[in-house]
Amino acid sequence: MDKKIEKIKKEIKCFHIKTYDDLETFRIKFLGKKKGIITILFKELSKIHIHKRKIFGKIINELKKETQNKINIFHYKYKNDDHKNDKDAKFDPTIPGKSVEIGSRHPLSILNNRIIDLFMKIGFTYVDGPEIEDDWHNFTALNIPIFHPSRDMQDTFFLCKNPDILLRTHTSSVQIRYMKKHKPPFRILSIGKVYRNETISSRSNFMFHQAEGFYIDKKVSFSNLKQTIHYLITSLFGKAKIRFRPSYFPFTEPSAEVDIYCNNEWIEIMGCGMVDPQVFKNVNIDAEIYSGFAFGLGIERLALIIYKMKDIRIYFDNDIRFLKQFKSEF
Ligand code: DAH
Numbered sequence: 001m002d003k004k005i006e007k008i009k010k011e012i013k014c015f016h017i018k019t020y021d022d023l024e025t026f027r028i029k030f031l032g033k034k035k036g037i038i039t040i041l042f043k044e045l046s047k048i049h050i051h052k053r054k055i056f057g058k059i060i061n062e063l064k065k066e067t068q069n070k071i072n073i074f075h076y077k078y079k080n081d082d083h084k085n086d087k088d089a090k091f092d093p094t095i096p097g098k099s100v101e102i103g104s105r106h107p108l109s110i111l112n113n114r115i116i117d118l119f120m121k122i123g124f125t126y127v128d129g130p131e132i133e134d135d136w137h138n139f140t141a142l143n144i145p146i147f148h149p150s151r152d153m154q155d156t157f158f159l160c161k162n163p164d165i166l167l168r169t170h171t172s173s174v175q176i177r178y179m180k181k182h183k184p185p186f187r188i189l190s191i192g193k194v195y196r197n198e199t200i201s202s203r204s205n206f207m208f209h210q211a212e213g214f215y216i217d218k219k220v221s222f223s224n225l226k227q228t229i230h231y232l233i234t235s236l237f238g239k240a241k242i243r244f245r246p247s248y249f250p251f252t253e254p255s256a257e258v259d260i261y262c263n264n265e266w267i268e269i270m271g272c273g274m275v276d277p278q279v280f281k282n283v284n285i286d287a288e289i290y291s292g293f294a295f296g297l298g299i300e301r302l303a304l305i306i307y308k309m310k311d312i313r314i315y316f317d318n319d320i321r322f323l324k325q326f327k328s329e330f
Pocket residue numbers: 169170171172212213249251252270271272273274293294295296297
């Protein structure tokens with residue numbers, strides 16, 4: 001009997017299980033209900049003299065354990081279905097897992113989100129507009145007729161095949177899109193990319209971001225505009241010196257530019273003014289009843305001041321060492 005057990009032990013040990021088919025053969029050979037080697041041994045146990053039965057019972061149980069262990073090990077290694085037919089794949093639980101890298105938001109996105117948050121708090125609604133515009137929304141409806149000199153200032157990217165289509169030069173086109181579809185009152189904010197044919201330098205790029213805001217209602221005044229800009233600037237900078245400088249935009253009357261005092265110089269950050277009655281006319285809003293203010297803010301300019309940078313190109317270099325320094329709840 002001892003020899004027989006030894007032989008079975010060896011057979012269990014040496015059986016190569018590489019596939020699920022092997023496993024099944026192994027299981028049937030040793031533990032099969034009718035003809036399994038170990039199953040038969042258990043059946044024979046009753047025929048053995050009572051004194052030896054205990055010892056052999058123990059030995060056979062041990063064999064069964066070893067068989068079961070081998071089955072369990074195979075299952076553990078080939079847990080995933082993918083490995084069913086994959087003879088070489090081995091799962092090694094000791095290899096350290098791959099950690100997930102958590103990125104950070106782009107500094108311009110952080111600033112955009114901060115601005116959106118600030119305007120939501122004073123009742124503005126956020127809307128998006130298309131970057132690919134037509135001439136009417138980008139220029140004509142904003143009171144910039146075809147030969148107006150301010151078109152030159154925004155020298156831009158037109159589609160050669162269709163000169164009516166261009167990459168928007170400012171987010172003011174969103175004003176037109178929104179006002180055409182909605183009746184006042186409304187308070188709207190929109191942020192997005194704009195494109196101009198500019199020489200790339202530390203302060204300018206062919207693409208940059210603007211935040212456009214406009215508030216149209218009965219009796220909206222220039223002091224409402226000033227108050228709103230003050231709210232934005234003090235929320236972003238705490239105390240800061242700003243000035244409203246008279247300026248000209250075809251779509252506002254009066255118009256102003258806002259400068260912020262920083263490092264002994266005035267830096268222009270936005271254009272603004274009261275929406276020109278001609279613009280209201282172009283979008284079928286009665287200028288006798290409604291008035292409103294609008295502003296367009298340069299995000300990169302503001303970001304240079306906030307993050308104390310000197311060159312806007314740093315925002316587009318995609319240098320991970322720069323970008324990963326920005327952490328924010330926005
Ligand atoms: N669209 C102007 C620009 O890009 C900025 C601007 C000025 C926007 C006055 C406005 C505004 O909404 O009222 O230069």
